[in-house]
Amino acid sequence: MPRREFIPGRREPEVPSNTFSYFFREAFRRIWVSKRTSFVAVAMIAISLFIVGSFLLVAENLGRAAEEWQGKSRVIVYLESDATPQQVEAVGRWLASKRELSNRRLVTREEAMARFRIWFANLSEVVGQLDQNPFPPSFEVDVEPRFAQSRAFQQSIGALKGMAGVDQVQYDWEWIERLRRVVNAINIAGLVAGGILAVAAAFTIANVIRLTMLLYREEIEIMRLVGATERIIRGPFLFEGFLQGTFGGVLAIVLLFATYESARRALASSSSILWGFLFTGFLPWPKIAALIAGGMLAGWFGSWLSVRERGDTEH
């Protein structure tokens, strides 16, 4: 090894190039040595991210449902029961003349009755006892989502309502808008609750790292005396927090997926109409990655808090 003479002004590497593998090795070893305290830290992170993830998952599914319903924006034009065939035809022509309206379908009174019998099988007997078919004929048309948001659409609906034979025009995206607001509120609530919990988890990690540093204080002193820089000394502790955060993030995702699948199997099969929209899919990859990254960040931040404090006591 070449003798290292002192050269004024020479810049030494802060962290040697082969040190990162040492950081990881040491961090893994320390986690293994302090299994119980590490588990507490990992569990705290996992619980925090699980809660955030739950909110995100509910919001994601509701959002998807809203998206789907918005995509299928539909207008139902209920006709009067005694509407004449000419009036029905006139309404059909009017609907056909609008480019923004597509998939026009006439639902006859008989079809409406048949649908009711399928959807509400328990009530089919009651309907059978009625003297006459209570369901009016209707037109169902799909509306382009962009057009549905426009002022022109409102004007068209006004014109449609004024046509002879038209009883009622029903469209349903006002509540979709409300649903979107609910989704946003859920997202914000999840992020706030999760954020608070993540900070608490970061402090737990900080305490765990502080304990580990106390455990290793003699070793740290030796390292300083043989020329280890603060970064080399602190590196394994930072990586320890980072790894705990990563494990916490991964554990949260695994738990979330397991819970989601169990709930889907338990609820979705028994009453799919009621719960089906909550189980359209798990979180997308970017959100999974964001949750794990959140764990990493919380772990890193926690360990940074404790190693930063120790820096002042060096000699």
Next chain:
Amino acid sequence: MIHFYHVTKRFDRYSTALQDVTFQIEKGELVFLTGPSGAGKSTLLKLILRQITATEGQIVVNGRNLNAMKKSQLPYFRREIGMVFQDFKLIERMTVFENLSFILTVLNVPPKEHKKKAYQALRTVDLHHKLNAYPPQLSGGEQQRVAIARALINDPLVLIADEPTGNLDADLSREIIQIFTEANLRGSTVLLATHNLELIRSSGRRSITLEHGRIAEEKARVTERPHVREGVFGIGG
């Protein structure tokens, strides 16, 4: 290489460990530091490693003024110094190899060279067969030699040892001093703190005696390279 100019170290108003100490150790010298317990030997060594700072006076080691040295420069300065601590300061959870390998990691030596270098350093102290042992599994003398191997592995500019022969029998003490003498021959400036006056006398090397925190006596070197003529202290070649 090591310059002390009127150095005083006070821990508090009533405790003065060193008082107006001035001496110089030139590059390539091997010097003994001696004196009774509490004379200030360990304090002086701690000052050289800048574990503590002088209350008054100036200390220059390897061209660096320790009073003016920034905290951020301290690790790099310490890498130039091989220190053998009185209590060895080995990391107990690490094997002998890992204790040495850690220093090489700090020094940015490629990992593939660690085994070879650790083996060479341990061979110097005749402990190459204990590469995978843990410090608690070793005797006091063996731990002492591992600590020496660790100090030597960097081929340091300055080699300092605090009571390196404490608790060792006479034969082992001579072997340990032989190792330091060889490091000195390879170019390291060596400062050894010891109680063992017999070792100092038989070496014929320069010695500095501390008493009550002051330099009580300085003896110059009296023989020329004894290891060449008859081996150090009568052993070896």
